[in-house]
Amino acid sequence: MLTVISNAWALLLGMLLLMVGNGLQGTLLGVRGEIENFSTLQMSVVMSAYFAGFLVSSQVTPGLIRRVGHVRVFAALASTISAVLILFPLLNNPYAWIIGRVIVGFGFCGVYIVAESWLNNAATNETRGQTLSAYMIVQMAGVVAAQGLLLMADPAEYTLFIVISVLVSLSFLPILLSISPTPAFDTTKPMSLAQLIKISPLGCVGMFLLGGVFAAQFGMSAVYGVEAGLSVAQISIFVSSFYVGALVLQYPLGWMSDRMDRRSLIMFVAAATALGAALAAMMGSVFVVLCAAAFLIGGMSNPLYSLLIAHTNDFLEPDDMAAASGGLLFINGVGAVSGPLITGWAMSALGSWGFFLFIGVLMTGLAGYAAYRRTQRAAIPVEDTMTYAPVSPSSTSVAVEFAQEYAVAEAEDAEAAQ
Secondary structure, X not given: OHHHHHHHHHHHHHHHHHHHHHHHHHHHHHHHHHHOOOOHHHHHHHHHHXXXXXXXXXXXXXXXXXXXXXXXXXXXXXXXXXXXXXXXXXXXXXXXXXXXXXXXXXXXXXXXXXXXXXXXXXXXOOOHHHHHHHHHHHHHHHHHHHHHHOOOOOXXXXXXXXXXXXXXXXHHHHHHOOOOOOOOOOOOOOOOHHHHHHHOHHHHHHHHHHHHHHHHHHHHHHHHHHHOOOOHHHHHHHHHHHHHHHHHHHHHHHHHHOOOOHHHHHHHHHHHHHHHHHHHHHHOXXXXXXXHHHHHHHHHHHHHHHHHHHHHHOOOOHHHHHHHHHHHHHHHHHHHHHHHHHHHHHHHHHOOOHHHHHHHHHHHHXXXXXXXXXXXXXXXXXXXXXXXXXXXXXXXXXXHHHHHHHHHHHHHHHHHHO
């Protein structure tokens, strides 16, 4: 791990600054929206707009990179993000915020694609697994650290927006000043959705439902905190709990994934997430219980992303994995766009606990569907399954293909050893 950090520290530092900026802007806008008297439904559209921009960028940015190159795309998008973020407090209108969030989502997806392709290019077969782990730790640590910055200044003022803009601007320096050769960039044409659903119904249904759950966590958790009457400090701790749980439980669940039927583990993890949501809905007025439930929800639901990718890979030939990744991420993105919208509607109709009702219903549905799929075909022997590779739900198709390359290499090494 130390070797990976020493070789890729500039990329990892740049990504850390980007994740801190991204994590802070989502929470800050959730709090600031209440100050500006935006309704819950308006804020749900604002939060959903980020994922719409992210989804569009995932389709458009690869073409931009092939046309003008990594460096120009990264610099242009990061500069745009920095400019738009500092405009939010000046434009106290929900429609302006929606447009801004689309642009920010588009930009962040683009810079992630560029940075992840550089990171993949810097890794070797021997360091690929450790590089993935370091990248995921940086992503989660950045979002957690961002919540602490929320306490630096009054959300009603400009200071925090300036801090975010500065962080994003500073992320250019370690990345652009350290990159030597620009990696070749090519993307595989995605597998058709009909073919992908036929190969792995559970993987596709799970990715769609999980997209809604992740978008609710990332986009609406701060809005929930405001609606529930939490202080800014409590919102910071509450939002952090999701990502601390994701960081702590990612590797134990990954270890289990390589040693049992993944459908059973998906069923268990989804049910545990639903249990956490029920606990928060019933006892969320007790702040310690609320944070414990958030830890459980984040710790169980975030690793589901990697679990579902690994489960889908179990039914694919290695040459088809890259093609499948595009389809899986598109399905997840569609779910992510709808997640905040439905959550906002539920919170408006039922109160703040509608946030956890939405998560609980989706995860109960996933647990039930995983149980049903166990009856439809026999389990693949554990020794024939692909290796679990940790990937954050905020990653792009580049990181997913990176993880699949690692899984294939591990499988080939295991086969050679046998």
